Amino acid sequence: MKEIQINGTRVRPGQSVNIELPIAKLPTHTVIDLPIFIRSSKQEGPVVLISGGVHGDEINGVVTAKKILEEVDNNLTLERGTLIIVPLVNIYGFLSNSRTFPDGRDLNRSFPGSKKGSLASRIAFILSEEIIPLIDFGIDFHTGGRMLSNHPQIRVDYKDKVGLELAKAFGTHYVVHSKHIEKSFRKTAYKSRKHLLVYEGGESMRLDPYAIEEGIVGTKRLLHHLEMINAPQLPQNTIVLKDSEWIRAKASGIFYSSVRLGDFVRKGEVLAHISDPYGQVIVPVKAGTNGHVIGLNNNPVINVGDAVIHLGME
Numbered sequence: 001m002k003e004i005q006i007n008g009t010r011v012r013p014g015q016s017v018n019i020e021l022p023i024a025k026l027p028t029h030t031v032i033d034l035p036i037f038i039r040s041s042k043q044e045g046p047v048v049l050i051s052g053g054v055h056g057d058e059i060n061g062v063v064t065a066k067k068i069l070e071e072v073d074n075n076l077t078l079e080r081g082t083l084i085i086v087p088l089v090n091i092y093g094f095l096s097n098s099r100t101f102p103d104g105r106d107l108n109r110s111f112p113g114s115k116k117g118s119l120a121s122r123i124a125f126i127l128s129e130e131i132i133p134l135i136d137f138g139i140d141f142h143t144g145g146r147m148l149s150n151h152p153q154i155r156v157d158y159k160d161k162v163g164l165e166l167a168k169a170f171g172t173h174y175v176v177h178s179k180h181i182e183k184s185f186r187k188t189a190y191k192s193r194k195h196l197l198v199y200e201g202g203e204s205m206r207l208d209p210y211a212i213e214e215g216i217v218g219t220k221r222l223l224h225h226l227e228m229i230n231a232p233q234l235p236q237n238t239i240v241l242k243d244s245e246w247i248r249a250k251a252s253g254i255f256y257s258s259v260r261l262g263d264f265v266r267k268g269e270v271l272a273h274i275s276d277p278y279g280q281v282i283v284p285v286k287a288g289t290n291g292h293v294i295g296l297n298n299n300p301v302i303n304v305g306d307a308v309i310h311l312g313m314e
Contacts, residue, residue: 004047004082004134006036011082014042016073021130023091023123032092034126037085039072045081046226049131049138049196050219052086054108054185056093056100057204061141064199064215071216081228084135089127092119097205099145109181111188124185132189137166138196139222140185141215147299148307149203151261151292152214156197157186158242163195169225170197170218171236173262174294176244176312203298241312244294248305249274251283255302259309263293271309274302289313 003012011017017040020033050068052061065087072083088094092101100106105120113124144150154167155178167175178198180187189196199218201211218236223229249255257272265271265287272285285308295310302308 004038004040006038006130006134011038011040013040013044015040021126023126024119034086034089034091034123036131037069037087038082039069039078039085040082041078041080041228043080045079045228046136047082047084047134048223048226048228049135050083050085050141051089051138051185052141053088053090053094054140055106055142055204056090056096056098057146058099058141058143059094059205060143060202060208060211060215061199062088062094063207064141064212064219067212067216068219076220076229076231079228079230081226083228084131086131089123099204108185109183111183111185124188127185128188132192132194135189135194137222137226138189138194139170139199139219140196141199141201143201143206143208143211144203144295146204147297149208149261149296149298150200150211150310151294152199152201152211152218153294153312154197154199154218157190160190160195163190163197166195166222166225167197168238168240170199170222171233171238172199172201172214172218173236173238174292174312175238175240176294177242178244239292239312239314241292241294241314244291244310244312245289246295246307247271247285247288247309247311249285249302249308250304251281252303253277253281253283253301255297255300255308257296257309259293259296261293261296264291265293265311266290285309287311 052065202208291311
């Protein structure tokens, strides 16, 4: 098995190495490092990236990646291959409880980045130059947005046949067709013929123990599938969804949902109601198609046009 190298630090087969990659300074001149944890087996095998916190307020992903690292260090034996674990990519967003960087830029729309670009672009450049060339596969952990909760799901572009196979091996509740987005981490990896899965579970700024556990167990399933660990997990009833769409509010008001994440609903079924604050006007929210509830708006006060219920169709 060949050694790998990140920012001049060499990692030989069988080594466990922690790297602190300097990325920038705060306005106070405090140095900000990007911690990268590499766990390598002596046996040749795939190189898999596990990352969280690309959006700084998506704390579930940070904790999921952190717990996977803890298990690898304490309980799991890496039989072959290498894990590159980056629990917190967007340190700036994490510090400010923000999805984005201080200038408002979204890291996941800044790839492949530039050495002389914006702060987000520079971080994207480091990942594109230092990490993507090393890996074969990856799992990038995300959550829903503010007040938007996602049922555990893997998002993959179905054109990526290898990625789809890996998504099924991960085996959480849903596999959702999601086209590659320009300037995203996933699209940039795919252009380099690397296969990056996006896991979605829970919502930003909240810890969801169930979504975290599903992320950990799914990762173990995938690593077992790749023969990197010997840790078979209980199978999950995974549903492959060909398409998905958000139901949007046709009125503003107070949102009362009568469905839960994971429910199957039928076309025409009333899923929620929107009322004015005085109970004089009540507007039903109906399903436009049969589908599974894979995302839900938890905000009780919504505006017309807001996305309220995300349905996935088989």
